[in-house]
Amino acid sequence: MLVLFNKPYGVLSQFTSDGGRWQTLAAYITIPNVYAAGRLDADSEGLLLLTDNGALQAAIAGPQSHVTKTYWAQVEGVADTSSMAQLKRGVTLNDGPAKAVKASLLDVTEPWPRDPPIRVRKSIPDSWIELCIDEGRNRQVRRMTAAVGLPTLRLIRVAVGPWRVEGLALGQLRTLSDDEAFAALRRKSRRQAAFL
Template identity: 55%
Template sequence: MKPRVILFHKPFGVLSQFTDEGSGYPTLADYIDVPKVYAAGRLDRDSEGLLVLTDDGKLQARIASPKFKKSKVYWVQVERIPDDAALEALRRGVVLKDGKTRPAKVRRMEAPSPLFPRDPPVRFRKSVPDCWLELTITEGKNRQVRRMTAHVGHPTLRLIRAQVGDWHLGGLRPGEWREA
């Protein structure tokens, strides 16, 4: 039987699980009424974008486990404009408290289109420019992208996962899902 795969555009503020365990935050259950599917990997509550869900445990492990090196593409709005040295550090891998990251692919990019409004909006400061990066990693340490950009001096303001392996956000709006 073919595994069921659901692509979900997780909005900001939503937990990547079906129960809130008393937190009061919205969960996947508020958006997806499909029995026996589970998130393959996680996105923090303050991150947005593509979350892949499946009913196949082996597929779930292949997507989520770093040992399978499934690429994940993020659109990252960072504080200030990273210079070439900062981007090169990300490309080589940076040393975080839990070890060195694998080398990342990174490039500056224009703001994603369409860029859906976020509630609450990202703070805007006239005196501090920001920049969008496309960052591709093949692992998924806790809050890794945020820690990597902070490590090179450019804190993350907004984080959107655009792709997991061959699956893309496509035209999904925040809160929408479709079968893959």
């Protein structure tokens, strides 16, 4: 089974507490024996996938997997085509180079209100960008945007491979069978291969 969950801000991508201030998935998901296929930090929001199938977990988030993850980032400062080009060319992080598969400017309003809201500085504008990556290092998107002078204020994962967060309210989930999930991954792989 594959669970698609729209994770709110302030929720850990695990079912047990770390003793800290964050909620866990247990507050939202009662399906037994499912585990996150990849992480989404507590201070990030959006699509989190969970599964009870080890092969499916490996296909989505294993070391050999190159399933893309798409994020909307609200950044401090004015993003422009030059900063998007720099993200696509690549930046150097403390754990090595990283580059976006895609990076583009977004003309969007807030997809949903965040609780608590982000800090707003009236003297500094902000903007939204879309960033697609095919790896998942710790806080990678935040570090990449900071490397081009655009610190991330809010981060929402809108897609993982063929699955998107649209249609899922905050805190809501939807389930797919293993067969449906593997078929979606195969279709996505064929479409990607056609562009290479």
